[in-house]
Amino acid sequence: MRLAVIGAGAVGRSVVDLAAEYGHEVVAVADSSTAVVADGSDGRNDGVDPEAVVTRKAEAGIVGDDDPADALAADYDVLVEATPTTLDDAEPGFSHVTTALERDRHAVLANKGPVAERFGDLQAAVADSAGEIRFEATVGGAIPAVSTVEDIEPGHVTAVRGVLNGTANFILTRMAAEGLGYDHVLAEAQDLGVAEADPSFDVDGTDAALKCVILANVLSFGAADDPADAREFTLDDASVEGIRDVPGSALRLAAEDGRTVRLIGEATGETVRVAPRLVPENGTLAVSGTQNIVQIETTHAGRLNISGRGAGGPETASAVLGDVGRLE
């Protein structure tokens, strides 16, 4: 497959880096202000030089001399949308995806915005296109959450829950293990690169909620006979509580009773909820550090648990490239 990678952050760069290993070719890469589009002018028949792109991004902060619009117009089979997640109208990611669909090309998203905030609009665009969309990388990084739900069939899945934010989980784990306060552990997480300078998106539960909203859409649209009848979820439909004010004393009291607190997200075809919850200390859901876990409740197959790395460039890129493989 020929890929156009839009977005040159950790995930976009890893996709560029690993594409060849999965048998794909990158024909265009764009960041927010520049692009590189393969046209044979660099003496190569096809494809951009992944190493050159990654190096140039690291050294000069740009990916090439072309305009980002050129990358969107390039001759690709699959557009990889890996720009930062935006809310509400989910732009510019949403337009990148619909541009690909209008050209009857596929799109693979690592950007949560379009699938969380405008799932219905995307489904309508897919219905009018010969292209498809896939978005495994938007939920739980390397964990195959969406494709597992699809394999079981959304109509046979009653709920999906889990720990879907590594930053919040790292903070809760450290607070409980070391008896430290939230502020101290947050500063530590920021030094380690586990938390961003502005950690709101993670610690307020927004990121986990977006993932649950996406899962709720998968369940709702997947179980409906006619997509027009399916209930669409957006972030506004989610009940969200974060971990910012959880005191160390609460974790201590939980530990005294063999329990701990985890930021748990739950999605059904009807509700989305993210909140700190009490779980058994040694239970399945009490994963440690930046680990994520997805727990799927099914009608006939019992409960499935999949844990693993929920973030990271190569991890998320592996989910993106897995999606590309499914489109072949």
Next chain:
Amino acid sequence: MSDARDGAPEPAEGETIDTSPDGGHAASTPSTHTVRLELVDEPGQLLAALHPIADNGGNLLSIYHERGNKTPRGRIPVEVDFEATQERFEGIVEALRSEGVNVMQAGTERYAEEVTLLLFGHLIDTDLSDTLSRIEACESASVADVSLAAPQGTEESSSARLRLEARAGETERALAAVRELADEKDLRLVEPLTGVEA
């Protein structure tokens, strides 16, 4: 008092004792009952409330006397578990009422479900004992255990771990009541994942 004792309970007492040995299976098999009583905070009240149970053929199992925890009417809630046949049970409740004991609840159903949760925030400033007695006043649940962790002073938020006993199938109702109370007092509630043996 003595009028009442001579009245209603007596025939009931004679009847149950005489008929139970050869009565129907359901009626003659003793089962566990829980009654929730409200007692006036005066000496001797508890003993007075237990007499009608023992006198009418109830086999006392446990007494949970929630001293320090008052109902909205300022009385002390007491929970009594005992074994009795269905017929005797009805006689006991009748005897309690005719003794002037306020029976808040009487049923064969014991608290079947247990749920642990955390509350944090300004627990002290928002009157923890009021919080607990209001949870207690909720029909679905009873507070079985409370652990409190409060930092020095009341500036920082404190935490409490509560173990509630809820009636069969009423855990969700009990949690809803706590949720509402937490909202009202601006406390944060960490609910357990119920129905999930994680």
